[in-house]
Amino acid sequence: MKKAFLSTGLLLITILILPLFISPFLVYLSTEILVFAIFAMSLGLIMGFGGMPSLGHCALFGLGAYTVAILSEYTANIYLLLGAAILISLCFSIVTGYIAIRNKGVFFLMITLAFTQVLFLITSRMKFWGGNDGYSASVTANFGFGEITSNMGLFYMMGFFFVLSYFLLKLFVNAPAGKVLKGMMENEGRMIALGYNPKTYKMIAYLIAGSMAGLAGGLYIYKTQFVSPALFSVHMGAEVMIMVFIGGLGTVFGPALGAGAFVFLQNYISTMTDRWPLILGLLFIAIVLLKRGGILHLIQFVTTFGLKLFKPSRSRNAPVDKQVKGKEQAS
Amino acid sequence: MIELKEVHSYYGHSHILHGVNLKVNKGQCVALLGRNGAGKTTTIHSIAGLVVPKEGAIAFKDKELIGKTPNHISKAGVGLVPQGRRVFSSLTVKENLLIAERKSTSSEKQWTIEEIYQLFPILKEREENMGNELSGGQQQMLAIGRALLLNPDFLLMDEPSEGLAPVIIEQIKNIILDVKKTGLSMLIVEQNIDLACCVADEVIILNKGEVVWQGLPNELLHNEELLKVHLGV
Known part of the structure; x- marks a missing residue:
């Protein structure tokens, strides 16, 4: 517990002072990194601590993003919008989790992918919300202290949610429930013999991860002002999975580092060559091998x-x- | 306490237990002996719910266990020390014990982590070490401690001396005797005849999935024919 408070404190201080040392462009880029860090950490929870490799985690992110984009037509209240994003993703997690957690490994992967593909098809046919072309939203964050319009403001907003998500995840993985989940990943049968029901603990982790991905999706809109069915694509699902792998599976902060490295390389290498996925792929192979x-x-x-x-x-x-x-x- | 009647268990199509009958009374310690492949572990797994018997009955405190899931059987008061220790290597010693700690309404003795540390002082010293950083003997102590923290009414132990040095086996034997003094009923599967006969009140020999002999430890130790035919000694 002490370590959780200490690492959160360090992270908070880093977020607070970071804009003083980096260029305005990096502040802008870091906003995106922080959103994807929350998203990757949520996947890291179910993959690294629960042994549930999901290729469809982007569905929950996309749902959060679409929810904020669509509801922003009716209200600008950020508390309501982000609350709705979390709630919708949570509801979707309940339905998909109930079915998916009964399976393991590649079957879990394929089922989660199937759910995402359903959402991909629905959103790409929804002409009302832009279909394949996507949907533009005009949202401005306002927590009651004035509108956040600058990149610096957005950075601190995302930073706050990132630190909060990190802290909550740390609390969960250090709690007995987190230890049980980790033990189940190592040997489910042994944990059952100790009297635990694996489905309960897997479901708890899946719902926490789903809500967190929904929150990340909701925050994403404040940065991009745009959603499209690409959020539900296999490509998106694989990208976040790579973030978790290159950052460090089985750790809370690792996936956030992976998100940082991924977004940073994606933006920097792409200015030098169109073949940036090749370089990223080589990096991924090197990390997996070494x-x-x-x-x-x-x-x-x-x-x-x-x-x-x-x-x-x-x-x-x-x-x-x-x-x-x-x-x-x-x- | 627990009674198995005509239990038949299978692994796929392989018929392993051919109508096993055995009974363990309250506070009694029974040792299950037999050669490799005799069905000892399958008997324990059938009680713990890890293998579901196709025929027969397993009555624990007058309640049927067959059909219940392993986690329900564990909660009903059956603790298991699995073969090969099987501690959680990704968790620390303390975490391994914490996840097992459970209060029981029926068990007379309520074990706490502090009492486990008194029983195994080395675990206290190494509480921040990961499960896989312990020696074989320490892992066995941790596995026993973990099972005791479930505060079971009935404890199953699968080959607690397997792969351990003689000096550690001696320690484990003394620990089992200490635990026995608390009045906990136990069924111990063992290959080590000396250990089994030292701690058990009664010995059962299994061969090819059937009970072939049942009696007192002294009777077994003095029956050379039995030792040679069924245990290869």
């Missing part, structure tokens, strides 16, 4: 290695009599 824990584990590995290098060797500095004593104890 360090399966992703960027986060790579950072941890490098830090530990660095610390070992700079740490004075005990055997070299310790007095001779102590070295002998140590050897005797070891033997």
Whole structure:
């Protein structure tokens, strides 16, 4: 629990001071990164802690985005709009989760994909809301303290929701329910033998992830002002899955790092070459082959290695009599 | 406490248990012996609900267990120490114990994590270590501690001495004797005859899915024919 508060505090401070050190363009880009970080962290929960690889998690993100875009015609109240985005995604999670969590591995993957494809078809045929061309919305965030129109304002808004999502996820994975979920991913049968019902815990995680993806989708609209059926595409589902993999599966912060790396590379490399997916793909392969824990584990590995290098060797500095004593104890 | 009547269990089409009958009374410790493939683990799994018997009856505190899911059987008061320890390697020692802690309304003895630490002081020392960072003996202690924290009325132990050094087996034996003193009923599957005969009040020998002998540990140890034919000693 202490670690959760500490890491959240550090994250909050980083978000608060980050715009002071980066260019206005990076502030603008970071807004998108923060939205995708929430989205990737939500998928990271069910994939990395629950063993549920979903290729259809984008459905919940897309639903959140469409909900805000459509309802913004009737109200500008951000609390209502984001609340509705979470609620709709939660309802969809209840229906899809009830069916999907009864399956594992590739079957879970295919079922979630099927639900997304249904939404893709529906939204691409809905001429009223733009069909394949998408739907433009004009939404401005206002929490009652004035309208947020600047990139800096949007950055802090997304940053607030990102830190909040991170903190809630940290609380969940450190709670007994989170440990049970992790144990189930390792061996479901063993956890059943301890008296736990895996479906209950998987469903709880699926609903939390669904609501969080809905929130991310709702926030996405405040950045892009536009939704399209592409949000429900396989492409989108795969992209967020790659974010989780390259960031670090089985960690809360890893997927957020993955989202950051993905969006950053997508935007920077695409200015140099049209073949940016090739470079991203190579990076993905390298991470999977070299360090399966992703960027986060790579950072941890490098830090530990660095610390070992700079740490004075005990055997070299310790007095001779102590070295002998140590050897005797070891033997 | 628990009674199996004519239990027939299968793995797919393979008929493993051919009408097993056994009974464990309250506070009694029964050891289940037999060669590899005799059906010992299948018997334990049938009680725990991990294998669903196709025929027969398993009555636990006068309630039928067949048809209930493993989590319901666990909640009904049947604890399991699985073969090969099977601690959760992605969780710390403390977390392994925390997820198992459960209060029981029927069990006389209520185990707490502190009591488990008193029983196994090494677990307290290593509470922040991951499950897979423990030695085989420590993992076995953790598996027993985890099962005790469920506060079961009846404990199933599947080969608690498997793969352990003699000195650790001695420790495990003493721990089982300590647990037995609390009045907990136990059914222990073992290959180690000395351990089984030391802790058990009664011994049952299984062969090819059938009970072939039942008696006191002393009777078994003095019956060389029985030891040779059914246990290969």
